[in-house]
Each structure stands twice: as structure tokens, then as C-alpha cells.
Amino acid sequence: MTQPPPRILYCHCRYAQVVPPSVKDAVLRQLCEAGVAFEAVPDLCELSARRDPEMARLAAAGTVKIAACFPRAVKWLFASADMPLDPATTEVINMRTGSADDLVPSLLSTEMHPNLPAGKTEPTAAATATEPELASTPGNTAPPAS
């Protein structure tokens, strides 16, 4: 049985200039011209903060390629919205660091190169510090009441 092609998610990083506009426009244009199915979101950061149900649909899509920014950021944006991505089936294409000509072939390829940082998949596994550590850290020095 043939595997379905990976789902494609494109993030337009609408509210910042961190992804060069020329790169994101060229990626989107080539995605449209390729005639493939895709999901496009204005701003993944915003969806994450809103815990938008769209995130769950996208996270549950099975194999997925995400054109956005750094894999570490994308991993924890999904996880902090309680919709963790599966590291085995997720590849993030970083539009902050590559040219469209380099990135689009990876985005359209059916071959997967999962690249989420290894480690925990959910915040629930956070380590806990001990109380003395809290007391000794300078940021916790409380100013006396003025």
C-alpha cells in the first residue's frame, strides 16, 4: 500500500518581518503552482497562543512538512498549545535561513527528513527545581516593600 504524501503546512508569519517576504512569497507561489494540497496559516504563533483547534487538526495530520521558522520554536509552539507534534513524522522547513529555491524541493518532496529537536514532546515532562535553587537565584531576590 502506498503511503499518502506528507501534509504541507505553510506559515505566513503575518505579524513580523522575520521571514524574508521574498522567501515566503516565492515558497507560497511555488506551492500554488505545484497544485498540491496544503494548509496555510497567517501566523502559527497566533494560533498557538489562541490554542486554536486548527492546531490540533494540523498536529494530528500524520506526516507533515511545516514551512515556518526554527524547528525548536515550531515544536514548542505546538506543544504549548497542548497539541504536540510527533517528532517521527514532522519535518520543519526553516524559511528564516534558506532561499525558496533551496527550500521548495524539500517541501514538495514525498521523502521525509524529520528534524524536530529530540527530547520531551510535552511540557508535562518538565524537570522541577529544588527549593534551595529558587532561593539562591538572584532573579528571585524580592525587594523589600517600599
Added chain:
Amino acid sequence: MALHDSILRVVLHEGEGARALSGAECFSAVQALLEKGFPVSRPRTTGTPNHDGKTPVLVAGAFTKSRTTTAGGDEEVAIDESGSGSLLQAAETARARAGSPEPGAWLPWFPVIDYDRCTNCMQCLSFCLFGVYGVDGAGRIQAQQQDNCKTHCPACSRVCPEAAIMFPKYKAGPINGDVVSDSDLQREKMKIDISALLGGDVYSLLRDRSERARSRFGKERDADKALSERQKCLTKLGEIVADLPPEVLASLPSPIQIARKAEEARARAAAAMKGN
């Protein structure tokens, strides 16, 4: 602002009753919609668009017959040669009708915690004056009030000793989510040490400055001087907490309020630590 409302999604329908869009048609529609803050799906399937029922949906396509709703009851709008104007107008109307949030009302700038690195030390919770951080039922640190975060302020990422706080829209690594190198980590730890050398923390620095300003104010009764002292004090904070934007400095509470807020945040952090 109700952060937790779903944003209306536009589904490009190229199945039954609609022709396939050309690359150019697709690009112009999708780009225009994204710029206005609408998520878009291009499923390329032949049936009616499916969705979760939670997100309001508008179906757009180059329909071969004129209709206003799909078989599933979703509202429809035609994509035609007249440009994206009518599409955007229909999307805006559908959004207003669905009570879906307007884009751009909030710039999504907020801390994202990398739990592979976080040690749950609560420094961020103690430091943040704007109540962005909280703890979950299990006592774990969380960014909870993202919309309280001051746009472009990455200060809490500077106090995290583990370089665990990201602002994905920040200009440089590792705060933007780029990999954390050993030298980054050393630098983050150094910053804490520097702040300790300067007298414990930035709050006490602010307080001391504020007290000096107050005593001078008492003697001189010179409101301008007191104000300039406060400004100097805030500038100093800006030097310590690298690249704090001026608009954030300007909107900081008074030193007295800062002292109170810091005390409250510290108490919350201590309570969370006790619960662990």
C-alpha cells in the same frame, strides 16, 4: 481580548461544481487572505470540504454553477477574475457573522518555553512584571497570559539561566528558536552573574534609584528632577536587560508598583515551588 476564539478559515473548493484554480489564481487568493489574517486550506479533494465543526468555515472556489452554500451548509463565495476584493469582503462578512476574532488586534509576541531545557526554577515568573507566567495544576511553569506580554520585550528570556525562553519573532538566536550553543548558555549564565554583581537584581536597582530620587525630591521639591531620575533609572534597567525596547521602558510601572508586582510574582513563584 478573548484569545481563545477560533479564527474563520477559508477552504478553497476545487471539487464537485468548481473548476481547479490556476497557480496564479490560487496564489493571489491565498496571499490576500493570509495578509488579512485568514487561515486557508487547499484540500484538492473532490468531495465537500470537511472540518471539525469548531472552526467557522467559508468555502471559496471558481464555481461552475452559482450557489451560496455547500451541501454541508457552509457559506460559499466565488473566486473570479475581478480580483480578490469580493473574496476578502465575503470573508470579512463571514468573520463578523461568526464572531470570529479580527486579525491584528493583538501582535502575537509572547514567550514560548522549551521544556527540554527548562528546569522549572521560576525565575521568569519572579521576574515578569506583567503576569504573563503562571503554573499549571502540577506546579509547572507556563506562559499563561500571552497577551499581557509587552510587544518586542524579550527581557525574561535574558534572565532564564537555561536559555529556555524563546520569542520566535525575535531577531537573533537562540531567543528566536535557533539551536542553543554552549557559548550561548555561558553568556546567559553570565548575565545573571552580572545582575547579581550589580546588587541582586534589577528590581532592587530600580528601588534604590527610586529611593534616592524620592529623598532628593523631598529636599528639592523638584518634580522635573524626580522624573529625570526615574528616567535614568529606567535607562539603567534597559542597559542591564539588553535590548528592552524604549516603548516597553516607557510603559513600565512606577518603581513602587514594580516593587509590589515583583513581590507578588515572587510569592507566586515560591508558592508554586512549595507545591512541587
